[in-house]
Amino acid sequence: MPGLAERARRTFGWFDDRLHLKAIFDSTAGHPIPRRSASWWYVFGSGTLVCFILQIVTGICLALVYVPSPNEAYASLEYLNYEQNLGWFLRGVHNWGSVFMVGLMTIHMIQVFLFGAYKYPRELTWVVGCVLFLLTLGAAFTGQIMRFDQDAYWGLQIGVSIAARIPFVGESIVHLLQGGPIIGAETLSRFFSLHVFVLPGLLIGGIVVHLRLVLTRGINEFPVEGQEVAPETYAAEYEELLEKTGIRFFPDGVDKDIVFAALVLFGIVGCAAILGPPIPNGPADPTLINTAPRPDFYFLSLFAAFALMPPYLEDFVIVYVLPVMVLGLFAIPFLSNVGEKHPRRRPGAVIAATLAMTTLCVMAWEGLDSDWSPHMDAWSGTAVPTHLVEGRTPLELQGALVLQVKQCRNCHALDGSGGKRGPDLSNVATRLTEDQLVRQVLQGGGNMPAYGKNLTPAEVTAVVAFMRTLHPRGQLPARDSAPPAVPASGTAGS
Amino acid sequence: MTPSRLAVGLAALAFVWLGCDSLPGKPTEAERYRRPSEILDFESLYAVNCAGCHGSEGTLGPARPLADSLYLELIGRERMGRVIAEGVPGTAMPTFLDANGGTLTQAQIDAVRDGLFENWWKPPTKAAARKQLPGYAQPAAARAARGGDAFSKYCADCHGADGLGPEAPGERKANGKKGGAVLDPNFLALVSDQMLRTAVIAGRTDLGMPDWRATSDGGPMTEPEINDVVAWMSERRP
Numbered sequence: 001m002p003g004l005a006e007r008a009r010r011t012f013g014w015f016d017d018r019l020h021l022k023a024i025f026d027s028t029a030g031h032p033i034p035r036r037s038a039s040w041w042y043v044f045g046s047g048t049l050v051c052f053i054l055q056i057v058t059g060i061c062l063a064l065v066y067v068p069s070p071n072e073a074y075a076s077l078e079y080l081n082y083e084q085n086l087g088w089f090l091r092g093v094h095n096w097g098s099v100f101m102v103g104l105m106t107i108h109m110i111q112v113f114l115f116g117a118y119k120y121p122r123e124l125t126w127v128v129g130c131v132l133f134l135l136t137l138g139a140a141f142t143g144q145i146m147r148f149d150q151d152a153y154w155g156l157q158i159g160v161s162i163a164a165r166i167p168f169v170g171e172s173i174v175h176l177l178q179g180g181p182i183i184g185a186e187t188l189s190r191f192f193s194l195h196v197f198v199l200p201g202l203l204i205g206g207i208v209v210h211l212r213l214v215l216t217r218g219i220n221e222f223p224v225e226g227q228e229v230a231p232e233t234y235a236a237e238y239e240e241l242l243e244k245t246g247i248r249f250f251p252d253g254v255d256k257d258i259v260f261a262a263l264v265l266f267g268i269v270g271c272a273a274i275l276g277p278p279i280p281n282g283p284a285d286p287t288l289i290n291t292a293p294r295p296d297f298y299f300l301s302l303f304a305a306f307a308l309m310p311p312y313l314e315d316f317v318i319v320y321v322l323p324v325m326v327l328g329l330f331a332i333p334f335l336s337n338v339g340e341k342h343p344r345r346r347p348g349a350v351i352a353a354t355l356a357m358t359t360l361c362v363m364a365w366e367g368l369d370s371d372w373s374p375h376m377d378a379w380s381g382t383a384v385p386t387h388l389v390e391g392r393t394p395l396e397l398q399g400a401l402v403l404q405v406k407q408c409r410n411c412h413a414l415d416g417s418g419g420k421r422g423p424d425l426s427n428v429a430t431r432l433t434e435d436q437l438v439r440q441v442l443q444g445g446g447n448m449p450a451y452g453k454n455l456t457p458a459e460v461t462a463v464v465a466f467m468r469t470l471h472p473r474g475q476l477p478a479r480d481s482a483p484p485a486v487p488a489s490g491t492a493g494s
Numbered sequence: 495m496t497p498s499r500l501a502v503g504l505a506a507l508a509f510v511w512l513g514c515d516s517l518p519g520k521p522t523e524a525e526r527y528r529r530p531s532e533i534l535d536f537e538s539l540y541a542v543n544c545a546g547c548h549g550s551e552g553t554l555g556p557a558r559p560l561a562d563s564l565y566l567e568l569i570g571r572e573r574m575g576r577v578i579a580e581g582v583p584g585t586a587m588p589t590f591l592d593a594n595g596g597t598l599t600q601a602q603i604d605a606v607r608d609g610l611f612e613n614w615w616k617p618p619t620k621a622a623a624r625k626q627l628p629g630y631a632q633p634a635a636a637r638a639a640r641g642g643d644a645f646s647k648y649c650a651d652c653h654g655a656d657g658l659g660p661e662a663p664g665e666r667k668a669n670g671k672k673g674g675a676v677l678d679p680n681f682l683a684l685v686s687d688q689m690l691r692t693a694v695i696a697g698r699t700d701l702g703m704p705d706w707r708a709t710s711d712g713g714p715m716t717e718p719e720i721n722d723v724v725a726w727m728s729e730r731r732p
Contacts, residue, residue: 081521088521149527276519282527290530380546386554390701393659393674395681400556401586402684404546458683465680 029250031215032242036222038253043260044108050261051101058094068192070185073148074283092272098140100268102298105136110353116341117220120231123333125213130330132206135199137298142195144296148188153284154293156183165318223341230338292373300367301360307372371420378418379407385415392469399466402459422448429470429477437464531599536609539602552614553700564705565696566615568630575607585686628717632691632724641726644719672702682731691724
């Protein structure tokens with residue numbers, strides 16, 4: 001009677017005889033790579049793939065509970081969060097999986113760009129990678145819609161509004177995406193099928209092509225200063241490198257990828273366990289006006305860019321700038337596909353990558369802060385700092401009340417609390433004289449509406465009296481540089 | 495698998511299972527989204543709707559302190575509910591009932607009112623009960639002509655004989671005037687007679703203004719004096 005191992009070997013042999021599994025495995029996972037390419041710099045691509053596989057697994061589990069119907073999607077999310085045992089954790093892993101996937105994919109792209117790995121003969125690998133990047137962003141965007149909360153609803157509104165600006169076909173695209181002219185019953189179903197069927201299917205197809213290209217043209221060699229790419233000699237040089245330093249990816253060069261995959265999984269599970277899933281912030285109901293929707297982090301920079309740019313630029317950016325940027329990304333290997341690969345010999349590439357990432361990060365930070373949005377409940381919910389109340393006269397206190405009740409605080413902070421759309425008023429008396437304050441309140445200006453018709457003279461006097469007290473101790477309030485030429489009536493002799 | 499290994503495995507699984515339930519990332523009920531109209535706890539409602547003007551702790555806001563047992567005793571539960579629901583026309587107090595254009599339901603207004611009394615109202619002590627609380631509302635029979643005398647007697651020390659307070663902030667300490675201008679026409683235009691009466695009776699103890707029992711003259715003001723001084727101040731309104 002043969003042992004268990006022997007029986008397993010025989011069974012595998014039976015299948016292998018028919019399917020040639022070992023040969024397929026050896027020629028794929030066992031493909032040769034230059035020894036130096038088994039580097040910590042080369043782990044981000046496989047890390048992204050690990051995230052994708054995790055997304056598929058957790059996505060299937062979520063789909064067992066999630067109901068893709070506008071009336072029930074939000075409730076099924078709340079069920080996962082609060083009722084289903086560890087449902088919140090599953091959501092957390094799927095959410096953080098997508099965050100890690102987009103993050104690692106971005107790092108992978110930057111690394112490929114800086115190492116010149118897109119150059120001859122890997123132009124198509126880069127192009128397919130760009131397609132995968134856009135598909136992943138698409139999956140992230142549609143994933144946010146799946147929550148069908150306030151963020152999802154308004155994110156969707158902005159997404160389709162952007163699509164609607166495309167000349168000639170904009171309206172048809174919106175109709176196709178939404179299943180009608182407005183967000184309705186069919187909209188969620190369409191985005192659900194995009195998120196769980198279309199985009200993952202395309203991603204799997206794209207990954208297959210991407211990995212096929214890695215097999216046919218080999219993994220990029222580690223860049224060496226002074227070693228230039230020339231299409232005529234590259235293939236021979238790469239062959240020679242493989243002969244001299246080649247190792248098999250599996251089992252010789254895979255160790256760092258395995259360690260990194262473990263770190264990625266640990267990071268995702270850790271973030272899910274400690275930070276949890278995003279809490280749905282209210283059902284997708286446009287009548288709920290007490291909301292400050294924000295996109296997930298991948299789109300924060302775009303959100304900030306559209307919020308900060310003047311309205312007349314929006315069409316231009318949507319129709320020209322964004323497509324040109326995407327085309328530029330695809331065109332990189334065709335603009336420069338020979339010459340130096342090492343980043344030290346390509347300062348332009350380093351500067352471009354640094355500038356692009358700095359801009360994205362700063363814009364994302366701005367998007368997180370979104371100081372341009374008024375805090376709609378600051379007037380009734382953000383207390384006047386107590387040190388600005390103590391020692392004030394009855395009129396000044398009434399002025400502070402006017403500042404609250406007329407909702408000035410929604411845009412203006414006191415001591416940093418309140419809206420940030422307008423300037424902080426904590427030291428306003430040092431900047432504006434009494435007359436200037438009155439003028440500013442009555443006539444507005446500099447992005448502030450005029451309040452002349454909304455305030456009584458007594459209210460204006462009171463609010464200005466209060467603001468005149470807003471200066472640091474020991475620093476006098478601003479005053480006119482010259483006394484008025486004609487004394488005001490009633491102040492003769494002063 | 496030996497029984498001991500099985501037991502260790504099961505114990506580890508149970509530990510993970512139970513431990514997962516108390517991980518910091520688990521969403522709590524407090525984080526769960528509730529429609530604004532479903533929020534009924536006093537702390538949340540007060541923080542969003544009242545703290546802006548009345549102070550986050552119920553004191554030291556520009557508007558009347560609500561963490562003031564004497565004031566709550568004076569106004570009473572029923573009237574407090576009405577003021578929140580309907581606001582005080584002509585003053586900064588807005589209407590809060592949704593039917594009147596506000597943002598709160600009647601149940602939420604009841605929750606705010608009850609929360610104010612549960613948190614900040616204390617039954618009057620015996621000594622305080624002896625000094626009978628004046629009536630909340632200003633009677634029509636007040637004699638404004640006599641109010642000037644009451645003002646000079648009880649208010650002028652802090653607010654100035656002319657009721658216009660110290661002329662400059664630095665003057666306050668020098669001449670002992672602590673209060674501001676209460677006869678300033680703009681101030682009077684912004685407040686109701688009821689606000690003046692409430693201030694005379696309940697003071698603003700958080701800002702150093704005493705209630706009607708502890709005026710600078712020593713003894714408590716009589717109810718007719720309170721009526722008269724409020725009527726007199728009201729007459730000064732342009």
